[in-house]
Amino acid sequence: MTELKFDANLKWLFTEVDFLERFDAAAAAGFAGVEYAAPYPYKATELKKRLTDAGLKQVLINSPTGQAGTPERQGIACMPDKVAQFHADFELALEYAVELDSDFIHVMAGIRQADVSRDRAFARFVSNIIWASEKARDTNVRIVLEAQNKRDAPDFILESQSHSAAVAEAVNADNVGIMFDVYHAQIDEGDLVTKLQAMRPDIFHVQVADPPGRHEPGTGEINYRTIFDTLRASGYTGWIGCEYEPIGGTVEGLTWIKELAQ
Template identity: 55%
Template sequence: MTPWRWAANLKWLFTELEFEARFDAAAAAGFTGVEFPSPYGHTAAALRKRLCDAGLTQVLINTPMGEPGTPTRSGLACVPGLRSEFRAGVERGLEYATGLGCGLLHVVGGIVPAGVSRDRAFARYVANIAWAAERARGTGIRIVLEAQNKRDCPGFVLESQEQAAAVAEAAGDEEVGLLLDFYHLQIDEGDLVNTYRRVQDRVRHLQLADSPGRHEPGTGEIGWHAVLRAVADSGYRGWIGCEYAPVGETAAGLGWMRRVEEVTV
């Protein structure tokens, strides 16, 4: 019996279909959960209906981010001078998470702005996460933090998985945890198994894609048998988000899931 609960990331998977059709496609492919970063272009009620009709659980959403090319394109949490905008985004994220029955809200860290020291940006980030943790307390929604790689996201405020885990620990106990993405980890730090083991007690959500191409597992350099063996051995029972760009049509490339089912508890 395997522990895997796969969630289709609907920003990345089934993109051959319109967004509204991806829910049914994910369910037809065998997924029971979905995640996507930005639900804010739709009403929570409309999204909840699509989830219910398809028999899916909403696993994860992100806090609002700025438009591509703007200083807040990767989040607001570390940007000095935007405290009110950050707090409004967390409130909106919690509102949507509640409406969707979603248990995890990813508070996106952001890029250190030009002309701002990393220390100042990091201090703002820590303070904002502490506020978000307090605001989430009692809602049943957990805040998660993610370290993103500096090749795809230069200047991102979090520099390592262990730094993210330390912020989560400082901010709260059950309210804040770690979103660990093996793709980002492979690019920035490597040593996936040992790094995962060092922070596993803080991990509340996992995501995967192979490296370097960010395609499905088995298309790159990551040794997934060893990685998922370590995850199984750790007792992790959360969701694993499939956040990758399929090489071809999404459903045709899902054979990797069957191949990793040999990794058992």
């Protein structure tokens, strides 16, 4: 059976300390990798030193997004009037990803603008992913796409796991795949084992949290032991990102890894 490996999402975990202190905290808790949405408030060289000093692998960053409460809060890749900004944002993300030796950039698809048809928004998204794929071609950075549930992100342009997979397959590039977020998939779709098995060839990265509260695996409605057994049986060797809000202290809540995943 494949050994599962977990990385800490530093936006969500170890919030007991300031962001730059979370690298050492993650390493001390036994993590070998980290991910987080937005490195952009910090210099890439500063983050790289934190990674190196803590002995950590950078797994994933997100493409830039707008401020909370703005239409751009979930990304702009599907917005026809934001193409130039998307290009600039992705180039910035790629600079950071290369400097940090990040495996992935999650290109946030975005929320459909009210005056733009779904077909037009989706076509712009696919075109932007094709462009980004070519831009990243000569690097070791790969692009991941993620569907988000309609409860948390109404009108998000990627509506399902199969929708994300269809984009990856349409782009038809070996550096574009999907990020299977178990939390989002359960809220909108369910049938998780079947979906994981069917989409396994397109899955580059996995993220976990347990609805309805988006807390640690084992605290909600998902049978995570079965999820982890399914990933093992599939031969999945990638990272599993811990993108959840701990119910209590981060370290105290990590007992689920031993209980459910080992």
